[in-house]
Amino acid sequence: MSKNGVFSRLRRLEKVxxxxxxxxxxxxxxxxxxxxxxxxxxxxxxKVIEKLLKITSCKVTAVDSGRRAxxxxxxDEEETASVGFDDLKVDLIITDYCMxxxxxxxxxxxxxxxxxxxxxxxxxxxxxxVLARIDSCLEEGAEDFIVKPVKLADVKRLKRCMFGExxxxxxxxxxxxxxxxxxxxxxxxxxxxxxxxxxxxxxxSTSSPCSPRSFSSLPSTPCSPTSLDSPTRxxxxxxxx
Amino acid sequence: MLGLSVERLRADMNRLLALLFHQGVLDEQFLQLxxxxxxxxxxxxxxxxxxxxxxxxxxxxxxxxxxxxKEFSDYKKMGTHLNQFMGSSSSIGAQRIRNVCVAFRAASxxxxxPGCIRAxxxxxxxxxxxKNKLHELFQIEQQRILAATVRYPMQQQHHQQQQQQQQxxxx
Numbered sequence: 001m002s003k004n005g006v007f008s009r010l011r012r013l014e015k016v017x018x019x020x021x022x023x024x025x026x027x028x029x030x031x032x033x034x035x036x037x038x039x040x041x042x043x044x045x046x047k048v049i050e051k052l053l054k055i056t057s058c059k060v061t062a063v064d065s066g067r068r069a070x071x072x073x074x075x076d077e078e079e080t081a082s083v084g085f086d087d088l089k090v091d092l093i094i095t096d097y098c099m100x101x102x103x104x105x106x107x108x109x110x111x112x113x114x115x116x117x118x119x120x121x122x123x124x125x126x127x128x129x130v131l132a133r134i135d136s137c138l139e140e141g142a143e144d145f146i147v148k149p150v151k152l153a154d155v156k157r158l159k160r161c162m163f164g165e166x167x168x169x170x171x172x173x174x175x176x177x178x179x180x181x182x183x184x185x186x187x188x189x190x191x192x193x194x195x196x197x198x199x200x201x202x203x204x205s206t207s208s209p210c211s212p213r214s215f216s217s218l219p220s221t222p223c224s225p226t227s228l229d230s231p232t233r234x235x236x237x238x239x240x241x
Numbered sequence: 242m243l244g245l246s247v248e249r250l251r252a253d254m255n256r257l258l259a260l261l262f263h264q265g266v267l268d269e270q271f272l273q274l275x276x277x278x279x280x281x282x283x284x285x286x287x288x289x290x291x292x293x294x295x296x297x298x299x300x301x302x303x304x305x306x307x308x309x310x311k312e313f314s315d316y317k318k319m320g321t322h323l324n325q326f327m328g329s330s331s332s333i334g335a336q337r338i339r340n341v342c343v344a345f346r347a348a349s350x351x352x353x354x355p356g357c358i359r360a361x362x363x364x365x366x367x368x369x370x371x372k373n374k375l376h377e378l379f380q381i382e383q384q385r386i387l388a389a390t391v392r393y394p395m396q397q398q399h400h401q402q403q404q405q406q407q408q409x410x411x412x
Contacts, residue, residue, distance in 0.1 A: 044293050044329040051277045051285060098324060127328045149270045149332045152277070 034163050035059040039069045039095035039107065040125070045148070049094065049125075052155045061090075066102030066110075069093065075114055090120055092162065094146075097126035097133065105137060112141040121162055125150055250385035257378055264337070266371055271334030287379050293333050294372060300326045301365060308358055316349050319357070323349065326364075338367050 036058045038049045046062045053060045063069050070076045073090065093111065097104040104124050112118045121143035126133065134145045143162070146154050261267045278285040300322050307319050323346045330339040341364045348356030 042296075042325065042329050042332070044289060044296060045332050047289050047292060048274070048277075048332055051282065055277060055279075098328075100321075127324075127331055148328065149273070149334075151270075151273050 033057060033059045034091045034159065035061070035089060036092045036094060037069060037072060037090045038062040039064075039066060039093065039099070039104065041065060041096065041099045045096065045125075045150075049150055049155075052150060052152055053094075055152065056155050056159050058092075058159065066095070066099060066104070066107035069095070069107060070110060073111075073117055075110060075117060090117075092121050092123065092158075094123045094125060094158075096148075097124050097128070097137070105133075105140065108137060108140050108142055123158060247385055247388045250381055250388060254378060254381045254385065257374065257381065261374055261378075265340075266335070266337050266367075266374065268334045268336040270331065270336075274333060287382075290333060290375055290379075293329055293335075296329055297326065297338075297368060301361075301368060304361055304364075308354070308361055313354065314352075316352055319349050320346060335371055338364065338371060341367055 034057075036053050038046065038053065038060055040046045040049060040062070041064050043064075046064065050060050050062045061072060063072060067076065072088075074088075093107075095104040095107055102110075104126075108122050108124065111120060111122055118141070122141070123144045123146060124137045124142050125146045125148050127148040129147050137145055144158065146158075258267070274286050274289060282288075303322050304319060304326075307313055307315065307322075323342050327339055327342040327346070330336075330342060341360060345357060345360035345364060348360050
């Protein structure tokens with residue numbers, strides 16, 4: 001049944017190059033932990049993002065290309081995602097923008113174009129702070145955009161914003177996102193920096209826990225892991241994707 | 242004795258780090274890497290840096306191979322290598338290398354071959370300097386760890402003598 005499908009997929013992927021980590025000891029994995037699929041062609045960056053995610057108590061699968069990411073999800077051309085992938089559930093995809101072959105943008109489009117996987121939040125990382133690029137990613141449905149190098153504060157903020165202190169069922173998450181769009185004020189393009197810690201860690205509150213920030217790559221002073229000086233921007237997406 | 246040398250080694254490490262920060266060779270991203278090192282990954286920084294060295298040397302070789310060719314025109318390919326180099330350098334906090342890459346890419350965007358060659362030479366120089374300094378840093382750290390975990394032979398002897406005195410009727 002689906003469990004056998006999961007096992008054979010596991011064995012197949014273990015032999016495939018380009019998958020750095022495969023953490024599942026058994027198919028009925030602990031669903032309390034956030035499972036992140038990290039996509040980056042640079043091995044250095046994969047190691048760093050993997051560690052950043054592990055330190056924030058996330059399960060990580062790191063792959064080196066968009067194609068492998070789609071393979072992992074079951075969205076590649078050879079197979080259709082007909083099996084329920086609850087056991088391999090990915091809660092977040094974080095991908096580099098500039099990659100050979102399939103860019104992060106193209107991967108984003110493929111994911112948002114899939115009826116099964118479009119609900120998974122996708123975060124784009126890029127060393128280039130190009131506004132047009134950021135805009136097009138957000139328009140395509142990216143949850144957030146992080147300017148590299150990625151810091152612990154970025155990952156902690158992401159996790160806190162998206163998943164709160166504990167796991168949240170999918171329906172509630174989608175509801176909160178819609179609420180966020182309703183409640184948050186018009187966000188202008190004027191750069192603004194809001195540099196304060198979140199007052200309430202709870203994600204079920206109606207007010208947005210994340211304030212809009214600008215994308216300008218600011219020279220940051222050496223910061224402690226808990227400071228939130230990472231510049232990213234959240235933009236109201238017109239259509240709920 | 243050895244206890245003092247642990248402190249001295251720690252001071253050496255901090256002095257070297259401070260110098261590298263002061264020179265702009267490293268930036269706070271390197272500190273971020275250090276913060277990620279813990280008991281579950283005690284060699285995290287040196288592991289990541291060694292991957293960086295390995296990748297960088299490949300990229301430098303590729304860049305040089307492109308530029309030695311007088312008929313060279315594939316600036317797009319050079320741009321790809323540079324982007325990779327820039328990305329990984331910024332990920333480990335190699336600020337000066339990253340800055341040279343930026344200048345290199347500007348020359349490349351203008352199809353300026355002599356400018357690229359100069360930038361490459363500067364890049365190779367900066368890379369050598371960084372590699373030497375980080376190796377030095379890791380060496381000091383290894384010595385410090387060693388010094389902190391060695392059992393002092395003098396103390397062990399003293400302990401054995403104490404035990405013998407307490408049991409005068411050894412068979």
